[in-house]
Amino acid sequence: MTAPLLIATRESRLALWQARHVQALLSRRFGLAVDLLGMTTRGDQILDRSLSKVGGKGLFVKELETALEEGRAQLAVHSLKDVPMTLPAGFVLAAVLEREDPRDAFVSGRYGRLEELPPGARVGTSSLRRVAQLAAQRPDLVIEPLRGNLDTRLRKLDEGRFDAIVLAAAGLMRLELESRIRSRFSVQAMIPCAGQGALGIEVREEAAGLRARLAELTHRPTWLAVQAERAVSRALGGSCSMPLAAFADWTPDGALQLDVALGHPEDTRQPLLRARVQGRVADDAAAVALGDAAARQVSEQARPGYLPDAG
Numbered sequence: 001m002t003a004p005l006l007i008a009t010r011e012s013r014l015a016l017w018q019a020r021h022v023q024a025l026l027s028r029r030f031g032l033a034v035d036l037l038g039m040t041t042r043g044d045q046i047l048d049r050s051l052s053k054v055g056g057k058g059l060f061v062k063e064l065e066t067a068l069e070e071g072r073a074q075l076a077v078h079s080l081k082d083v084p085m086t087l088p089a090g091f092v093l094a095a096v097l098e099r100e101d102p103r104d105a106f107v108s109g110r111y112g113r114l115e116e117l118p119p120g121a122r123v124g125t126s127s128l129r130r131v132a133q134l135a136a137q138r139p140d141l142v143i144e145p146l147r148g149n150l151d152t153r154l155r156k157l158d159e160g161r162f163d164a165i166v167l168a169a170a171g172l173m174r175l176e177l178e179s180r181i182r183s184r185f186s187v188q189a190m191i192p193c194a195g196q197g198a199l200g201i202e203v204r205e206e207a208a209g210l211r212a213r214l215a216e217l218t219h220r221p222t223w224l225a226v227q228a229e230r231a232v233s234r235a236l237g238g239s240c241s242m243p244l245a246a247f248a249d250w251t252p253d254g255a256l257q258l259d260v261a262l263g264h265p266e267d268t269r270q271p272l273l274r275a276r277v278q279g280r281v282a283d284d285a286a287a288v289a290l291g292d293a294a295a296r297q298v299s300e301q302a303r304p305g306y307l308p309d310a311g
């Protein structure tokens with residue numbers, strides 16, 4: 001009898017849903033016995049400060065990697081957008097599942113969409129990327145930070161602290177909270193962040209057998225799209241302290257189109273810098289080249305202050 005595989009997972013409802021989703025997939029596809037190893041990460045414990053100020057999204061991933069390193073678990077399942085652009089040595093992204101809805105959702109009690117909000121309305125959101133794009137469309141809004149897991153964020157809305165909040169549609173759908181979505185932003189009006197809506201499975205590089213199996217779960221069109229998106233973040237020195245949006249999708253004739261927007265990290269009155277590139281992409285190298293091309297277009301427009309290094 002072989003010991004069951006273990007998935008290291010955070011214990012938020014969303015993380016557990018995602019881990020169970022992969023657990024069921026591995027059992028269905030390969031007949032594998034898989035258990036979950038629940039863990040609390042430093043990122044989960046920090047609720048009072050903006051994540052970008054205390055070390056970024058990597059906080060959610062690091063403890064899971066330690067569990068893999070110590071052999072307490074073999075897989076880690078992540079919302080791909082929370083996975084740092086470069087994994088530490090010894091770890092690989094072994095699979096990316098087919099992307100679900102990549103859009104951002106508008107959630108509100110009274111209002112159906114952004115355009116319906118009265119002047120000066122209070123909007124809660126957790127990411128600089130959303131702040132930059134909301135402010136570009138509606139400079140009158142009072143946009144305030146909103147953190148915590150999805151249930152916490154909805155509660156803060158329900159308590160009346162905001163007129164509306166903006167969050168990822170995929171997370172709400174996974175937790176059967178889709179009924180809370182009043183409308184979805186188009187991916188042009190609110191460009192998603194790299195990897196939004198996709199799940200990634202991380203393993204140790206040396207786990208060759210497991211990697212081969214997981215590779216079969218990869219959805220190739222999603223994989224290539226997120227490689228392009230992640231290349232943009234990597235090229236621009238991306239971290240979650242940057243208001244950076246990058247979204248790639250396939251056109252009807254089979255090209256990959258990549259849209260990027262970069263806001264000023266401190267001053268939302270500064271213009272959003274945009275790039276759109278398109279190309280035929282058949283492998284990782286071409287996806288990364290597309291991402292690099294978009295990043296170059298953006299950095300050429302960037303006056304001092306937009307990017308980490310002077311530029």
Ligand SMILES: NCc1[nH]cc(CCC(=O)O)c1CC(=O)O
Pocket residue numbers: 079080081082166167168170171172195196197198199
């Ligand atoms: N940053 C937290 C996070 N990580 C993944 C999701 C949602 C699911 C996804 O985008 O894949 C969310 C919630 C949100 O941003 O509103």
